[in-house]
Amino acid sequence: MKNSSWKVFYFIILLLIVPKKAAAMHIMEGFLPIEWALFWWGVTTPFLILGFRSIQKTVQENPETKMILGLSGAFAFVLSALKIPSVTGSSSHPTGVGLGTILYGPFAMTIIGTIVLLFQALLLAHGGLTTLGANAFSMAVAGPIITYAVYKGTQKIGWSLSLSVFLSVALGNLSTYLMTSLQLALAFPSEVGGIIASFSKFAGIFALTQIPLAISEGLLTVIVINFLRNHNLDDLKALRVFSKGVN
Amino acid sequence: MKKNLVLFLAVILLAIIPLFIQKGSEFGGADGEAQEAINEINSSYKPWFDSIWEPPGGETESLLFVLQGSIGAGFIGYFIGYMRGRNQEKDKKKGKNRYAVNR
Numbered sequence: 239m240k241n242s243s244w245k246v247f248y249f250i251i252l253l254l255i256v257p258k259k260a261a262a263m264h265i266m267e268g269f270l271p272i273e274w275a276l277f278w279w280g281v282t283t284p285f286l287i288l289g290f291r292s293i294q295k296t297v298q299e300n301p302e303t304k305m306i307l308g309l310s311g312a313f314a315f316v317l318s319a320l321k322i323p324s325v326t327g328s329s330s331h332p333t334g335v336g337l338g339t340i341l342y343g344p345f346a347m348t349i350i351g352t353i354v355l356l357f358q359a360l361l362l363a364h365g366g367l368t369t370l371g372a373n374a375f376s377m378a379v380a381g382p383i384i385t386y387a388v389y390k391g392t393q394k395i396g397w398s399l400s401l402s403v404f405l406s407v408a409l410g411n412l413s414t415y416l417m418t419s420l421q422l423a424l425a426f427p428s429e430v431g432g433i434i435a436s437f438s439k440f441a442g443i444f445a446l447t448q449i450p451l452a453i454s455e456g457l458l459t460v461i462v463i464n465f466l467r468n469h470n471l472d473d474l475k476a477l478r479v480f481s482k483g484v485n
Numbered sequence: 486m487k488k489n490l491v492l493f494l495a496v497i498l499l500a501i502i503p504l505f506i507q508k509g510s511e512f513g514g515a516d517g518e519a520q521e522a523i524n525e526i527n528s529s530y531k532p533w534f535d536s537i538w539e540p541p542g543g544e545t546e547s548l549l550f551v552l553q554g555s556i557g558a559g560f561i562g563y564f565i566g567y568m569r570g571r572n573q574e575k576d577k578k579k580g581k582n583r584y585a586v587n588r
Contacts, residue, residue, distance in 0.1 A: 268532030269523060297587050309564045315557030323503040327510030361549050363539040381492075400488075422519065426526045436526055443518050454499050454521040457492045464489050 264355065265418060267366025274425040279371030282348075285379045289348035295348060296342060299394040300476040303342075306466070311350045315453060318354050324447040332379050332455035333414055335362040336385045336407030337462055341477055344382035352377025376417035393481040399450030399467070400432025400460045408456035 270278070297304055317334030324330055334354070335347045352374045358364040365373045389406035397405075423437035466474055474480065503512070523530060540546035 266520060266532070267536045268534035269520065271530075272533060299506070305564060308560055310558040312560035312564070316554050316561065316571070317555070317557075319554035321550075322500045323507075323512040325503045325506065327503070327507035327512060348583070357553060358511060359536075360538065362553075363536040366534065366536055368534045368576070388538045407513050412554050422523070426523055428526050439522055440519065443522060450503070454496045457496050457499075461489045465565070469572050 246275055264358070264365035264377070265369040265422065267359070267363070268368055270369050270421070270425050272368075274369045274421070275371060277371075278369075278375050278421065282352075282371045282375045282379060285345060285348045285375075286352065288345040292345040294345055296346065296477070299467075300473070303473050303477055306470065306477065307338070308348070309462075310341055310347070311353070313337045313459075314347075314350055314354050315357075317458065318358070322451055322454060324450050326447045328447050330447045330451050332451050332456065332458070333381055333411055335378060335382055336403075336410050336455060337459045337467055339382040339385045339410065340389050340403060340406065340459070340463065341474070341479060342411075343468075344386040347382040348374070348378045351382070352371055363432055366466065371420070372421050376421060377414045380417040381410040381414035385412040390481065399480070403460050403463050404456040407459045408452040411452040411455050414444065415448045418440060419444050433478060 245289065293307065297307070313438045314334035317332040319331070321329040321331050333351070335351045338350055348416055353369070355365055355370055355373050358368050359443075364437060385406045387406075388409050389402050392402035393399075396430075419440035421435055422440045423433045425434055427433045428435040428439070540549060
């Protein structure tokens with residue numbers, strides 16, 4: 239279709255022009271129309287409930303893994319505070335939720351990711367309370383689910399631990415920002431080109447800056463997993479991190 | 486652990502290289518870009534809610550970012566020390582060198 243090749247062309251041009259000084263962050267306070275803000279709150283809430291249950295269950299089954307939950311939270315805190323320069327000439331920060339997803343499962347990270355976002359919304363004016371539902375969905379629901387699916391999938395087909403961890407975390411990080419772009423595009427469809435045109439515009443701003451950071455987050459997570467494999471093998475086994483044996 | 490060192494260097498390089506290939510850029514973390522894009526698409530849109538509190542300036546903001554990072558880093562340091570100690574204790578009791586097995 240002629241129309242769609244134009245869209246691809248437009249997307250590529252935007253990737254080249256727009257991100258020069260863009261920054262990939264969360265959706266700012268008040269920048270989602272109220273109906274969308276409520277919609278994303280509604281979508282995220284069930285995942286928060288699932289998250290509470292998941293943490294409760296894991297802690298009851300394996301109380302000794304509480305330290306690892308703490309580590310997952312601390313890791314997300316540190317990484318999301320690091321605004322790292324990217325090739326596009328702007329800065330962005332990793333999400334840090336990939337590690338906890340691999341260790342504790344995707345839903346536990348919904349809680350931890352939302353706590354991090356709340357901290358940033360209240361104290362740093364990054365993101366916001368009205369947009370917390372949407373930001374939590376992209377960073378603490380969608381990202382972890384992608385990470386978890388890719389991790390389990392690559393483990394099943396026999397990839398090495400490091401490679402699965404790296405790929406799943408990097409993809410989870412990228413999908414967070416693609417989700418953010420989609421959320422903005424849905425709320426602000428372009429008059430010409432509609433949602434797709436808006437999506438490529440926002441994705442151009444958010445996602446390209448994020449690629450090197452996704453790689454960084456993947457590598458950092460591999461480092462921590464390596465440490466845990468050397469020092470907390472029993473905990474990792476209790477949390478069923480490995481699909482079959484230790485590779 | 487050598488592998489971890491290499492990975493760590495790669496992360497640092499990934500952060501440093503942009504500083505050289507994008508000279509003149511300030512690496513702003515301004516959320517303004519997405520804000521501008523929203524304005525272009527829908528110029529009549531006005532944010533309907535403001536942050537209930539904002540850091541008064543860049544200094545306070547960086548203080549809070551550092552605080553966030555150091556709370557996390559503090560726990561990670563504690564965790565590493567605790568696990569190392571715990572494992573040494575275990576190994577002493579078992580009387581074997583686990584590192585020989587795990588390499």
